[in-house]
Amino acid sequence: MDGNGRWAQQRGLPRHEGHRAGARAVREVVHGALEMGLRHLTLYTFSTENWSRDREEVDAILGLLRDEVADNPFRDLDVHMRWHGRAGRLPTDLADLLQLRERTTRGRTGLTLTMCIDYGGRDEITRTAAALARRARAGQLDPDRITDEDFARHLPHPDMPDVDLLWRTGNEQRTSNFLPWHSAYAELHFTPGLWPDTDRRDLWQAVTAYTGRQRRLGAESPNPLPL
Numbered sequence: 586m587d588g589n590g591r592w593a594q595q596r597g598l599p600r601h602e603g604h605r606a607g608a609r610a611v612r613e614v615v616h617g618a619l620e621m622g623l624r625h626l627t628l629y630t631f632s633t634e635n636w637s638r639d640r641e642e643v644d645a646i647l648g649l650l651r652d653e654v655a656d657n658p659f660r661d662l663d664v665h666m667r668w669h670g671r672a673g674r675l676p677t678d679l680a681d682l683l684q685l686r687e688r689t690t691r692g693r694t695g696l697t698l699t700m701c702i703d704y705g706g707r708d709e710i711t712r713t714a715a716a717l718a719r720r721a722r723a724g725q726l727d728p729d730r731i732t733d734e735d736f737a738r739h740l741p742h743p744d745m746p747d748v749d750l751l752w753r754t755g756n757e758q759r760t761s762n763f764l765p766w767h768s769a770y771a772e773l774h775f776t777p778g779l780w781p782d783t784d785r786r787d788l789w790q791a792v793t794a795y796t797g798r799q800r801r802l803g804a805e806s807p808n809p810l811p812l
């Protein structure tokens with residue numbers, strides 16, 4: 586969700602207004618995802634690197650997240666909310682709220698909306714390596730026989746599915762430490778528009794572009810798309 590700051594700058598507004606407009610775009614895109622029948626939507630909301638922004642901006646983003654999660658805009662929708670990222674560094678009230686939403690929406694089967702907050706791909710991989718090392722030290726795992734599947738089982742959120750489509754707005758063509766393990770075979774989609782200007786039609790276009798690609802996943806002949 587890139588481009589909140591530029592959106593605000595273009596209007597002579599403070600950056601936090603760009604994030605507020607970004608939160609409105611999130612609500613809109615979640616409705617679009619439900620309409621289309623998407624099963625998973627995973628949002629890169631606050632990265633491990635975002636802590637290095639001005640204290641004022643960090644506080645504004647975390648405050649906005651707290652307000653959004655407290656407001657519970659998806660309460661009447663078939664949305665299971667999840668939080669993916671480091672525990673322990675977020676303000677306790679925000680972490681508690683995120684865990685509460687996760688628990689109370691657990692039975693919902695429509696869209697799984699995962700918010701990556703204090704998330705970093707390298708951090709995730711490092712923590713997974715540490716978990717494997719602990720198992721090996723305890724004699725429960727042979728380091729010479731560790732497989733991809735073992736690694737995936739030790740990820741902090743082992744039930745997170747692989748990414749089919751990775752979409753970044755804001756005219757940047759990088760994946761910036763987002764879900765590197767899960768995105769190994771993701772289709773990449775980069776668009777010039779700024780996140781706050783994004784609506785469900787952009788989501789539709791992103792998915793349409795994805796369905797037009799041939800996913801080979803390393804195989805010779807194209808595999809059918811999993812949508």
Ligand code: FPP
Binds near residue numbers: 646
């Ligand atoms: C990147 O834009 C955006 C962020 C670091 C914050 C994302 C947060 C939201 C969209 C708000 C709320 C989200 C939810 C899930 C309720 P940027 O500030 O780096 O933009 P720039 O590249 O134009 O400076």
